[in-house]
Amino acid sequence: MKIGIIGCGKIAESHVIALSFNSVIKLDKIILFDVCEEQTDRIVRIAHVPTFIAKSIEELAKKSDFVIISNPNSEHYSSIKKLLETNPIPFICEKPLSNTLEGAEFIKNNAPSGSIVSFNYRYNPIFLKLKEHLDINNYGQCLFFEAEIKKNSALVRKEFTWRDSSDQNYTSGALGDLSCHLLDAFQWLTDSKIILNTLTITGGTRIKTKFQQKVNVDDIGFIFGNSSKNINFKIKASKSESICNEFLKITIIFQDAEITYTTKSSNIIKVQRFDSPNVCLIELGEEKYIHDIEPQCPYWIESFVNIHNAWFNMLTNKSRDINLPTLSDGLDIQNIISLLKIKIKL
Numbered sequence: 001m002k003i004g005i006i007g008c009g010k011i012a013e014s015h016v017i018a019l020s021f022n023s024v025i026k027l028d029k030i031i032l033f034d035v036c037e038e039q040t041d042r043i044v045r046i047a048h049v050p051t052f053i054a055k056s057i058e059e060l061a062k063k064s065d066f067v068i069i070s071n072p073n074s075e076h077y078s079s080i081k082k083l084l085e086t087n088p089i090p091f092i093c094e095k096p097l098s099n100t101l102e103g104a105e106f107i108k109n110n111a112p113s114g115s116i117v118s119f120n121y122r123y124n125p126i127f128l129k130l131k132e133h134l135d136i137n138n139y140g141q142c143l144f145f146e147a148e149i150k151k152n153s154a155l156v157r158k159e160f161t162w163r164d165s166s167d168q169n170y171t172s173g174a175l176g177d178l179s180c181h182l183l184d185a186f187q188w189l190t191d192s193k194i195i196l197n198t199l200t201i202t203g204g205t206r207i208k209t210k211f212q213q214k215v216n217v218d219d220i221g222f223i224f225g226n227s228s229k230n231i232n233f234k235i236k237a238s239k240s241e242s243i244c245n246e247f248l249k250i251t252i253i254f255q256d257a258e259i260t261y262t263t264k265s266s267n268i269i270k271v272q273r274f275d276s277p278n279v280c281l282i283e284l285g286e287e288k289y290i291h292d293i294e295p296q297c298p299y300w301i302e303s304f305v306n307i308h309n310a311w312f313n314m315l316t317n318k319s320r321d322i323n324l325p326t327l328s329d330g331l332d333i334q335n336i337i338s339l340l341k342i343k344i345k346l
Contacts, residue, residue, distance in 0.1 A: 001025045004064030006057060006079050007071025008034035008043045011094055015068050018304030020048035024312035033060045034071070061086035066315060068118075069093040072162045073171045077103035080111070090114030090315055092307075095180045096337060097330040099171045104334035108327040114315050117330030121181040122188055122323050123306035125284050125299045126261060129269060130250070131189055131323070133259075133282060139273075140255025142190050142229065147182045147251075148236035149297075152244040154207045154219040166216040170340040173217030175203055178237035180333050183223070184325065186235070187332065189252070192227035194332075199225040199339060206240040218340070248297050266298040 003019070005012050019027060030047055032040045033054045044051045054060035061067070061083045069076055069083075069091055077098045083091065090112050097104035097117055121127050154174075163172040170176045187193060203221025208214065219240040226232055250261040257273045271280040284299075297303075310321040 001027055001065050002029045002031055002063060003027060004031040004033070004054070004060040004067040005043070006033050006060065006067060006069050006083075007075070007094075008032055008036070008039035009070065012039075012043055012068070012070045013046060014301060014304050015070060015308075016043055016047050018301055018308055021301075021305045022308050022312065024309050024318075025316060031060045031063050033057055057082045058086045061089070065089060067091040072168070073176075074099040074162075074167045077106060080107050084110055084112070088112045092116050092118050092311055093327075093330070094118045095184075095330060096171045096176065096334050097327065098334065099168050101334055101338040104331050108331045111327055114311075115327055116311060117325050117327055118307065119181060119184045119188075119325040119329065119333075120303040120307045121185050121297070122303075122325060123310065124297060124303040125306075126248075126269070126297070127185055127189070128306070128323075129282060129284055130252075130259070130261070133269070133271075134189060139257040139259075142231050142252065142254050144253040145186050145190060145231055145233040145251075146235075146249075147185065147233075148238075148249050149178045149182065150236070150238045150241045150244055150246060150249075151178070152239070152241050154215075154239040155242065158210060160210040160213045160215075164210060164213070164215045164217060168217060170217055171337060173203075173205075173221070173340070174219050174237040174239045175201070175221035175223065175340055176217065176337045178239070179221065179223060179235050180337065182235045182237065183333050183336055184329060186233055187227070187329075188323070188325075190227065190229060190231055192229035192231055194225055194227050194233075194336060196335060196339070199223060199336065201339060221340075223336070263298055 005015065027049050030049055030051045031054055032043055032051055034040045040053050057079055066089060067083060069079055071079055073096055076093055095117055097107050201223050203218040205215055206219050220238045223235040247263045252259045257271055260270045267284040269282040310324050314320045314324060
């Protein structure tokens, strides 16, 4: 099998590392395309299988069996359109699907069977263990969900990049980028849908310029709302935390219990029932394939390994994992983040 990768930035690096641990298909070659030669050269150096650098998306499409879309959000639509016009093969698209709702709708409506969106948090052992526990335990009605991701990348990345530019249409800011995972995780874990007209969104930009260029995306934001099962939620996403000692925090409150997770205790989920003083500790007990990439969620590479394996299993007609995120899931989240343009004034 040959897999193409369109866009060879940092996220492609995570995919390539994870592909070396793929246990489902025999990977013969990785086909790379990026407009920046330096980017493709870096991926070539870390790849564990032979690579080929394509001169165009069309050339990559003709040489690949499957494709990973990992270029800037504003280029997803045009890249996938070229892919489909040349060789309509299944792809996994990094989130969000596009920088516009119209682009996301085109991708969802025209993609070949087997294409998915990369909500890889679903395949992180933290979230898999949470899902497994919730599926077999009944704590009564879920009342409240809170999750937050806190990073300092807006502070430490001094250069102005595509993520800061206006053509990203807010999809690469803290809310458009980081909250995608948490919004999807909320719907997936609670088996409910976010009601759009209940959303309240606030946020802003703390780091306003880089190299004398205006930053056009948010780096701190909150989303509040309610779901189809009447579950209130609060999502916080930040890329501008000066003190950043807790990457991920989750609290889920049910009628009969509270479940919490924090990266301060990275391999333990706590369950506190309301009818007992004892705290149940759920240990993840996962052996890491490789050291975590900082600053990222614990088990970052494992999440890519796991979603790749589930995707390859489906593509080779072995089975479809019920946790695999669909393009419809991606469109759901795109609907939410499209509201950022209206509700956030930078």
